[in-house]
Amino acid sequence: MSLGLPPVPGAAPPHPACSLPFVIAPLPGPPPGRGREFPLHRLKQGGLHEIKPASYRDGPAALAFALAVIAAEAARTKRRGLVLWCLTQDAAREWGRPYGPGLCALGLDPALVLIVEARTAQDAAWALEEGLKSRALIAALAQIEIKAQLTARRLGLAAQASRTPCLLVSRHQSSGLPGTLTRWRIATSRSGPAPFEAQAPGAPSWQLTLERCRDEAPGRSFIVEFSHESFRVRLSAASSDRAAEAGESGERRRAETG
Amino acid sequence: MLTAVNAASIRQDLAPGLGLADARAICPALLTAPASPKKDEDALLDLASWASARYSPTLNSDGDDGLWLDVTGIPHLFGGEAALLADLGRRLARAGLTARLALAETLGGAHAISRFAPASPIIIPDGKIGAALLPLPVEALRLEPEIALLLKRLGLKRIGQLYDLPRASLERRFHSKDAAEAVLLRLDQALGRRDEPRAPLLPAPDFVTRLPFPDPLITHDGVVAGLDHLASALCGRLARAGQGVRRVGLWVCRADGSSTVIEAGLSAPSREPRHLLGLLQDKVEAIDMGFGVDLMALAALLTETLTPAQTTLAESDGKAAPEPLIDRLVNRLGARAVRRLYPRASHIPELAQRLRSAFAGPSLWPEQAAHKPPRPPLLFASPEPLTVLAEIPEGPPASFTWRRVTRRVIKAEGPERIAPEWWRALGRGRSSEDFTPHPPTAKGGGPLPLPQGERGIRGTAANSIPSPLVGEGGDPDFKSGTPGEGATKSQAQRPRDYYRIEDEDGRRYWVFREGLYQESEHGLPCWFLHGVFG
Numbered sequence: 131m132s133l134g135l136p137p138v139p140g141a142a143p144p145h146p147a148c149s150l151p152f153v154i155a156p157l158p159g160p161p162p163g164r165g166r167e168f169p170l171h172r173l174k175q176g177g178l179h180e181i182k183p184a185s186y187r188d189g190p191a192a193l194a195f196a197l198a199v200i201a202a203e204a205a206r207t208k209r210r211g212l213v214l215w216c217l218t219q220d221a222a223r224e225w226g227r228p229y230g231p232g233l234c235a236l237g238l239d240p241a242l243v244l245i246v247e248a249r250t251a252q253d254a255a256w257a258l259e260e261g262l263k264s265r266a267l268i269a270a271l272a273q274i275e276i277k278a279q280l281t282a283r284r285l286g287l288a289a290q291a292s293r294t295p296c297l298l299v300s301r302h303q304s305s306g307l308p309g310t311l312t313r314w315r316i317a318t319s320r321s322g323p324a325p326f327e328a329q330a331p332g333a334p335s336w337q338l339t340l341e342r343c344r345d346e347a348p349g350r351s352f353i354v355e356f357s358h359e360s361f362r363v364r365l366s367a368a369s370s371d372r373a374a375e376a377g378e379s380g381e382r383r384r385a386e387t388g
Numbered sequence: 389m390l391t392a393v394n395a396a397s398i399r400q401d402l403a404p405g406l407g408l409a410d411a412r413a414i415c416p417a418l419l420t421a422p423a424s425p426k427k428d429e430d431a432l433l434d435l436a437s438w439a440s441a442r443y444s445p446t447l448n449s450d451g452d453d454g455l456w457l458d459v460t461g462i463p464h465l466f467g468g469e470a471a472l473l474a475d476l477g478r479r480l481a482r483a484g485l486t487a488r489l490a491l492a493e494t495l496g497g498a499h500a501i502s503r504f505a506p507a508s509p510i511i512i513p514d515g516k517i518g519a520a521l522l523p524l525p526v527e528a529l530r531l532e533p534e535i536a537l538l539l540k541r542l543g544l545k546r547i548g549q550l551y552d553l554p555r556a557s558l559e560r561r562f563h564s565k566d567a568a569e570a571v572l573l574r575l576d577q578a579l580g581r582r583d584e585p586r587a588p589l590l591p592a593p594d595f596v597t598r599l600p601f602p603d604p605l606i607t608h609d610g611v612v613a614g615l616d617h618l619a620s621a622l623c624g625r626l627a628r629a630g631q632g633v634r635r636v637g638l639w640v641c642r643a644d645g646s647s648t649v650i651e652a653g654l655s656a657p658s659r660e661p662r663h664l665l666g667l668l669q670d671k672v673e674a675i676d677m678g679f680g681v682d683l684m685a686l687a688a689l690l691t692e693t694l695t696p697a698q699t700t701l702a703e704s705d706g707k708a709a710p711e712p713l714i715d716r717l718v719n720r721l722g723a724r725a726v727r728r729l730y731p732r733a734s735h736i737p738e739l740a741q742r743l744r745s746a747f748a749g750p751s752l753w754p755e756q757a758a759h760k761p762p763r764p765p766l767l768f769a770s771p772e773p774l775t776v777l778a779e780i781p782e783g784p785p786a787s788f789t790w791r792r793v794t795r796r797v798i799k800a801e802g803p804e805r806i807a808p809e810w811w812r813a814l815g816r817g818r819s820s821e822d823f824t825p826h827p828p829t830a831k832g833g834g835p836l837p838l839p840q841g842e843r844g845i846r847g848t849a850a851n852s853i854p855s856p857l858v859g860e861g862g863d864p865d866f867k868s869g870t871p872g873e874g875a876t877k878s879q880a881q882r883p884r885d886y887y888r889i890e891d892e893d894g895r896r897y898w899v900f901r902e903g904l905y906q907e908s909e910h911g912l913p914c915w916f917l918h919g920v921f922g
Contacts, residue, residue, distance in 0.1 A: 187793075187895060190766060190922030197765055211707045226766035226919055230729040230741040230753065235762045240729040241751045244710070245743070246717055247725055257717050257726075264713040318894035318922070321799070330801035331890040334921065358762065 168352045168365060169312070169343055173199050174206075176293030177311035178286035182341070183302045184317035190225055191318045193273065194236065195336055196297040198356050198363050200269045201238035203295060205361070207268050213238070214261040216246045216254045217273035225273075237361025242268065255281050262288035262296055270296040275304065282307035306342065313342040319353050333357055391423045392453075395486070428452065435485075436589055443476065446588045454502070456495055458586065473509040492517055495586065496578030500528035500547070518579055522548035529574040535567050550575055595631070595688035597621040604643040604680025611640065611672050611681055612665075618686035619661040619668075632657025632694025638668055640675055641683040648675050652719045655747045656711040657692040663712050667719050714746045723747060735806050737886075737918060738767065761804055762888065764898045764919030771916035774899060778915070781905035784887045788899065790917050795891035802887035803901075810881070882910060888921070896921035 173179055183192045200213055215228060227247075230240035246261075248254035254274045261267050262285065270289070276282050276298070286309030289296040298307070306313055316339075321332035339351040354363050390397075390406045400415045411418055432449050439457060440447055446458035459472065466472040473489050480487040489509035490502035497517045501510055504524045512520045521528070524547050526539045542561060544550060550558075550571070559568035576582035597618045605611055615638065626633060634654050641647040652667040664686075717726045723745040730742045730751040775789040784800030882903040890896045897920055903913035 187893075188922075190764075190920040191895065192922070194765055194922030207707075212710045212713070214713075222769075226764075226768040227743070228729065229737075229763060229765055229767035229919065230731060231737070231760065232763040232765035232767065232919065232921075233729070234753065234760075236765055239753060240731075240741070241753050243729055244714065244717075244746060245727050245729070246721065247727070248721055249725075253721055253725075257721060260716055261713055264710075264716075265708040266710040266713050318896075320892075320894040321890060321896075324799075324801070327801065329799060331799045331888055331896055334896065335894065 168338075168350065168354075169340065169346050170199075170354070170363065172312050172343055172346075173297070174203055174295055175311055176295055177290045178282065178296050178298060178307070178309055180298050180300055180307055180310045180313040182300050182304075182306075182313065182315050184315050184337075184339075185302055188302065188317050189299070191336055192299045192316045193225070193271075194334065194356075195316055195338075195354075195363070196271050196299055197233065197236050197238055198361070199297065200271060200295075201233075201236050201361055202363065204238060204242055204268050211242070211266055211268040212244045213242045214244050214246065214258065214267050214270040215273075216248065216258045216261070216270065218251050218254050218275075219247055219249055221273040222247055235358065236356070251275055251277075255285065258296070259285055259288050262292050262294050265292045265294070267292075267294050270294060272296065272298045274298070275301055276307060279308050283309040286310060310342065311344065312340070315339040315341050322355065390420075425452070433589075439476075440589070442479075443472070446586070448587060448589045450495075450499060454499070456498065456586075458588070459491070469511050470509075473511065477509055492520070494578055494580045495584050496530060496574060497521060497580070499530060500524050500578055504528040518551070521578060522546070522551075526550070529571070529578060531571060531574055535570060538562065538567070539571065547575070547578075595622055595625055595629070595633070595691060596685055597625070597687075598683065598685045600683045601681065604682045606677055606680045608673055608675075608677065611675070611677075611684065612669055614681075614684045615668060615672060615686065616661070616665055618684060619664045622686050622688060623659040623661045623664070626659040626688060626691065626694075629691075630693060630695065631688070631691040632659050633664070633688040633690070634692050635688075635690035636664055636668070637687050637689045638672070639683075639685040639687070640672075640681050641685075642678040643680045643682045644678060646678065650675065651689070653715070653723075653747065654711070655714045655718065655749070657694040658711065658715075659694060660712075663715070666712070667715055670720065718746060729753075735809060737763065737806070738769075762921070764896075764921045766922075767919040768917070771900070771918045774915040774917050776899075776901075776915040778901070782885065784889055785899060785915065788889075788897075788915065788917075790897075795893075795895075797889045798892050799890040800887050801889075803885035804887075805883055805885050806900075807883040808881040882913075886918070 181192045181196050183189045204213060228240075228243060228245055230243075233240045233243065244261075246254065246257040248257060251274050254272070255276060258270055258272050258274070261270055276285075285296060285298075290311075298310075300307065317337045319335045319337045321335050324330040324332040333355045335353055335355045337351060337353050339349070340346060341348055352365055354365055356363050389408060390402060390404050390411055392404055393402050397415070397418070400418075402411050402415060402418070406414075408420065411420075429449075429452070432453075432455065436447055436449060436455055439455060444457045444459050444462055447455060450456045459469075463469040463472045466475055469491055473491060477487060477489055487508075488502045490498050490505065490512070491509070492498040492501055492512040493514050494517060497512065497520070500521055501512060501524070502508070504527070505520075510520075525545060526547055527536045529536075529547060531539070539545075544553070555568075555572060558571065559565055562568040562571075573582065577584040599614050599618050601614070605614070618638075622633075622636075634657055636652050636654070638650045639647055640650070650668055650671045652664075652671070654663075654667070658664070714726065726746045727743045728746050728748070728751055730744050730748070731753050732740055732742050734740050772790065774785075776785045777787045778785040782803065784802055785797050787794060787796045789795075884900040884902050885904075886898060886900040888896060888898055898918050899915060900918055901913050901915050903910065905913060
């Protein structure tokens with residue numbers, strides 16, 4: 131990004147480190163420093179990524195974010211392959227079943243989605259591992275509570291070996307799993323203004339906190355937005371203004387407040 | 389037109405080829421049934437397969453209504469030719485079939501005699517075929533109807549008249565070399581002067597491979613190795629026939645005479661030995677070996693045409709085909725657990741998609757589905773009742789209570805009114821259960837009637853959820869209510885107003901009010917949560 135070119139207003143320059151279609155909102159001012167780079171692109175790496183809701187009621191937010199990431203990945207791979215969605219019957223009862231028109235609204239073609247609704251978490255984890263090993267997947271999404279550390283390690287290794295991103299939406303109280311490439315904590319955030327109607331909810335926005343990521347400082351927090359027009363996740367304008375601060379002093383402040 | 393008649397009709401002077409009106413005029417009490425040539429053909433082939441197992445493997449259908457069997461070297465098994473024909477005739481009669489049987493040294497001769505000889509069964513001894521055919525009409529020679537007619541016009545009505553005819557003159561009289569040649573060919577074939585190639589019915593290829601063991605196998609590893617061998621052999625056979633297997637079965641027969649069958653289904657036809665092995669291997673591990681396995685058989689129970697796919701040089705992005713994965717998952721977890729989303733033309737949200745087994749193949753979603761009003765990625769199987777504070781008669785909720793937690797609504801969009809699809813009930817005449825699989829009405833006779841509020845705002849209380857009190861952050865173990873049990877048809881067909889609402893933390897929900905305050909004769913409207921946007 132240190133090209134010295136003035137940023138074009140309205141244009142969305144791609145992230146320098148990836149070809150993923152995650153875009154950072156255009157920023158005025160000097161080229162961004164270290165703090166600006168929020169490693170959203172790490173989610174496309176083959177491996178296990180844990181997305182953890184900040185509270186019980188943020189479960190659907192974690193799923194929606196994971197689906198948006200997978201939708202972008204599916205669009206990048208020109209929709210060759212399947213998206214495996216493993217869930218348990220308990221999870222389906224708790225938050226509902228996958229709904230095709232809703233997946234369309236997130237930019238994911240429902241025809242790609244293969245749903246495995248297993249009775250137990252063990253069966254769902256087995257299906258997930260088979261899927262990761264098959265090399266037929268674009269990405270995998272799991273709504274499973276994994277208790278055994280060995281299972282998590284196996285899943286992580288299978289995902290890395292087949293270079294398939296596996297997004298695991300875990301429970302908010304559970305402790306971090308081993309074998310994950312990244313771990314994120316997500317909470318909903320108030321949406322921005324809707325374009326034509328003041329009273330309507332705007333673009334969905336989530337507050338993402340990076341809890342664990344190799345080569346990255348943990349603890350940084352950003353607000354990302356999902357655009358229903360371009361089907362992309364991007365940093366929201368309000369958050370990116372504070373990005374430099376969040377990168378350096380934000381960490382310290384978070385450490386103080388606990 | 390009559391195509392076939394029974395013996396009673398023949399006595400009434402009815403014959404095939406007669407128009408139905410004429411036949412009715414002759415015999416007013418005539419019973420008729422529509423002809424189905426395809427079924428007749430199938431029945432004839434069934435009969436052929438029975439006869440091939442019992443009498444002779446070399447046989448085929450002869451015209452639309454006959455069978456020929458080559459019984460060379462067989463009659464002594466039945467005690468002679470007469471005993472063979474008697475046995476066949478008796479069995480056919482017991483099956484309710486009227487049959488005319490003849491045994492002769494040539495195919496053409498047997499055809500002619502069985503159809504046109506006065507008696508049945510008839511056995512023509514070798515060398516006597518010429519004399520036997522002598523009095524029969526020329527139609528018996530398997531000629532085209534026009535040629536037979538022409539022969540009759542020439543005064544050649546009996547086969548015997550053709551015997552001494554100079555062959556050159558026959559051709560001259562016909563003015564057509566082909567027609568004369570056809571007559572001579574059939575005559576020679578019937579008399580045995582010229583050879584007639586027979587095309588026997590080939591048995592349907594059966595895709596079964598067997599592997600017997602001289603000593604019983606006692607380990608599962610041996611069975612897996614045998615399975616590997618069988619799968620390669622079966623797939624080679626399938627490849628030669630251009631077929632792929634959709635359902636495969638493995639018979640494992642133990643030394644004590646008991647056997648076990650393992651089956652596996654495939655989502656797409658395949659003839660990949662490794663894939664079949666992978667599907668069956670897990671199940672082989674679970675079988676009981678008993679005293680050892682002395683026979684294994686692998687059979688393709690259901691096959692489909694599988695044309696060889698072209699291998700490509702380009703676009704090798706390392707992605708494997710998804711079918712093996714689907715097969716593995718389905719065979720372990722069951723067809724109901726592995727499903728795909730299929731679109732369905734309906735405005736009712738829960739009817740707009742269908743979850744079907746992944747064996748049904750890939751689905752195709754319309755492109756414009758993404759541009760419709762937003763829908764949540766997760767939808768509850770049965771909408772969950774809400775207690776809502778909302779403006780009446782129409783307005784989004786101001787606050788709502790869901791799963792025992794009350795949220796304040798700060799942003800709302802709507803309503804999006806979705807009316808019942810009245811045309812479905814008209815079109816197919818189906819029941820209302822099909823119309824709405826989960827009629828989202830509260831159990832127990834609808835909402836509680838509340839007194840009219842003073843300020844134009846009032847709460848509409850639906851039945852609370854029968855679940856333990858769960859606070860935010862607690863262990864969620866919700867059992868959603870089972871609405872719809874007490875729903876009447878009129879309640880199931882109420883219009884819905886959907887709202888997209890956002891609470892103070894930014895969580896977005898998809899709620900709807902079922903029913904209108906203006907038309908509250910079916911009970912007051914009630915609110916439900918149908919999905920969560922996240």
